[in-house]
Amino acid sequence: MKASQFFIATLKEAPADAEVVSHQLMMRAGMIKRLGAGIYNYMPMGLRVIRKVESIIRDEMVRAGAVELLMPVVQPAELWQETGRFDKMGPELMRVKDRHDRDFIIQPTSEEVVTDIARQELRSYKQLPKNFFHIQTKFRDERRPRFGIMRGREFTMKDAYSFDRDATAAGKSYEVMFAAYKRIFDRFGLTYRAVAADTGAIGGDLSHEFQVIAKTGEDAIIYCPTSDYAANIELAEAVAPATPRGAATQALTKTPTPGKSTCADVAALLSLDLKQTVKSLVLATDELNEAGEVVKSTVWLLLLRGDHDMNEVKVGKVEGLKNGFRFANLAEIDEHFGSKPGYLGPVGLKKPVKVIADRSVAVMADWVCGANEPDFHYTGVNWGRDLPEPDLVADIRNVVEGDPSPDGQGVLAIERGIEVGHVFYLGTKYSKAMNATFLDETGKPALFEMGCYGIGVTRILGAAIEQNHDERGIIWPAAIAPFQAVICPIGMDRSAEVKAAAEALYAELQAAGVDVLLDDRGERPGAMFADWELIGVPQRVVISDRGLKAGTVEVQGRREAAATPTPVAEAAALVKARLSA
């Protein structure tokens, strides 16, 4: 491609609404252009990256035995009513009526449609396993679209759906996809982690997020640097402490802590380690009658070490809290504790509550908690002596750096990531709701065991940039760069030698299969170099009269501080070798 046949539109300044660096750089590099909130035009430079990402995904999906089809953007509501999602999904599901007042949705995902295809087309176990995928435009009406195409409303996604005869076969399909995803992300050239994730109501351990590592990532990734363990914060287990509870050494003492309503403040006031304090969180669950009215509420007290945070997903797995919970209201707190928040604790309750202690709290001795009296805390609290053992001990907190790894192979570290892929075992959730069956070997109808596998195609661009950029611009991995190499001739208009050398190298690189752009715009060197550093093309070759006199051109990788003078005849080979490295 020559620049004169293409469209390059860089900006000096990013628009004010671009909050994150990938959004700023994509706008400045002319890769995207805002059309509305969360809706972007993919400009020619950005579309090239999207096509390369799609191509790698398609290639590996097909290699893994998945079959590509294309399901519509606009889908009839009927199928979504079968699974209940038409009503259950919130306003992020874009609903639309046609001229006959019939309901449709703009697809955010295609479980319903693909399950409808499967129940019609896959009639026998002999047709299984089968994995259908498509790469299609999706729409989610985010309440607050932001971060450019990282959290846009219209975006491109690859979603695949596997159909299997039983859970074992589904597990195999899952493994095949997991391996394909690793190949895909390896080929992207991005640093990533496959992170175990929560499977929610489905159960099992077949859910992994593919996280692109970036300091600016929204998600915390828990991993063990000395083993393969990696999980997201929702799932990562805080294992029970190895050391048992110590003996009580202090007396229970009510201590004045005026105005100190947080563990941190209390610890500072009393010159104690924050790890000696216990925070009290009061939850409530409601029992409803058939009319949906609350007939009974139960109050729960969760105890966490002062330096730990509650993990809502884990709490949601505790027996009794599985069907949903809420924070208790002030009346309920007063009824059970006789105090206001900030000074609550498990000692001397006004009315009994269910007490759930985090594993860390269950092994503490001589600890500190609220005294259920404003401006007072207890110190020297000890289980058994000062209060009954907790009703339940459970893992209800987020892990922190330094926690032991659940695999016993070291301690946990935390880094930030951007979720760009997800593989997930669905079980029979959709096949059951839609009565999607096939005939098994005995001739009886059986529900499909399903899996779903997504990659946010357009999101990859944002994640790649968050991971790979510097103060001058984007640094694309070669596999997904809009161009792999750019030839920058200086004074191409005036110098026949420069022009000839540029054209020759261009032809040579093209013949070598390098996706190369010849910048024939006639820009000044400074502006030209700044453009390509901003756009982030991996290899640049500068051709000038001065260089040619010495028989060289200058080859420079985007991450390199200086150019390498290279004999003209060797330039193409060097560029090619660097791209293949």
Added chain:
Amino acid sequence: MKASQFFIATLKEAPADAEVVSHQLMMRAGMIKRLGAGIYNYMPMGLRVIRKVESIIRDEMVRAGAVELLMPVVQPAELWQETGRFDKMGPELMRVKDRHDRDFIIQPTSEEVVTDIARQELRSYKQLPKNFFHIQTKFRDERRPRFGIMRGREFTMKDAYSFDRDATAAGKSYEVMFAAYKRIFDRFGLTYRAVAADTGAIGGDLSHEFQVIAKTGEDAIIYCPTSDYAANIELAEAVAPATPRGAATQALTKTPTPGKSTCADVAALLSLDLKQTVKSLVLATDELNEAGEVVKSTVWLLLLRGDHDMNEVKVGKVEGLKNGFRFANLAEIDEHFGSKPGYLGPVGLKKPVKVIADRSVAVMADWVCGANEPDFHYTGVNWGRDLPEPDLVADIRNVVEGDPSPDGQGVLAIERGIEVGHVFYLGTKYSKAMNATFLDETGKPALFEMGCYGIGVTRILGAAIEQNHDERGIIWPAAIAPFQAVICPIGMDRSAEVKAAAEALYAELQAAGVDVLLDDRGERPGAMFADWELIGVPQRVVISDRGLKAGTVEVQGRREAAATPTPVAEAAALVKARLSA
């Protein structure tokens, strides 16, 4: 690709709602699957064809200097309000509100968005010409979706938009696109015509439809077999007859024609040539005041030869009728003619009307028309003697077979076509409405001269099948076939020789760059052959034990009645040669 890694799902019977052969065959071949009215899943076999069509289009568009981008499916209403199309377009424009109750549309086309991009990005004449295109999902909420993907609601289209500094440059961009379209349709391997079409209010002659020739086509294509002339029926000119009007030889005679209200009935009753009769069509135009109320109506009498049909587009170009017209109501007819329809004519009017005679009528002598009295016609009518010369003589009829070609190179013929592409000079219609300007050489803002260029990607499939099929199924041109060749091994499971030969040929054809499928499903020969004849793969190679004993395989083109026994070692070369032919 091997069949076992793919998805083949043929049907014996087409669904009852499939009205046309392409729809029936696509459903039976498992290429599409209905999801809702006018909304289809593109199944793996169909998607392969779509991708090949897209690839040819993309290739030639880029070669012609167009730059690909991607504009969103869901577009904010604001831009559509700028051009007025948000309100002006009928219910086929799918409107949708987001969670904040803001208006959006699901794009049926992207003039507004691309013009918005141009007015921001193309600031100088130096950036022109520029042609942006995308291949994107579109939605038109057709009142009556039908013919499968030929008139669906969701479909894929390539649309390109050119931006130029003046009309001359726009004409050049148009020519470049016209040439690119010819290359695209040539590469598809379809029989087509580029047909001159009406430019409506824009004027000029820069509008062509690309019509795929098919007996079942909706459109009449007018062409001259002995020259390059081709136009659609709306545009094709009925040139003025070369022979002048003859002298009157008959007396004006009022003749009883009881119950004979059509020209055909009158001609039959009077044993006259239909070409001697004249039909009267009564139109009316309304003048409105500022409040939109009708302040004055004018009645027009159009005279056409009995064997001719009115052409509404041509009538709409007649001075006085350009701003819209309607058929006159019965009261207006009675007021001016004193008779009921079926017996109207220009002789002996009750109240004057504007008389417009078609060119053919203006040269007639001794003709027949209604006598403005029920059950009576005049015969022997002659201009000048029996009635004044017409107020206007114009081309207001559809051409018929045998009419002289407007280029003077022969006579016109008519065939049927399916419109799958359109190139169109837009002028400043959109740039004016959206104030889209660039700075010209003098530094002054000037409106872009635009063109738009569409190809119905998914429609191509239907059109290709309407043109190329037989009683056994589809006959794809090699360039857009889902697979170019299929290997059908007979008894692959039992015969190691057959299996080895099939795998060897498969590898050989793949290495030769042939898009080949190896049918390893183990189907019986009859079912297997029927599938591939239905699906329409251009070249088939049957490998059997019997053939191998003679050292041959059977190569058969989809259009051939019999197979060609071919030495094993020559099979790949023969297939390759036939595909390249």
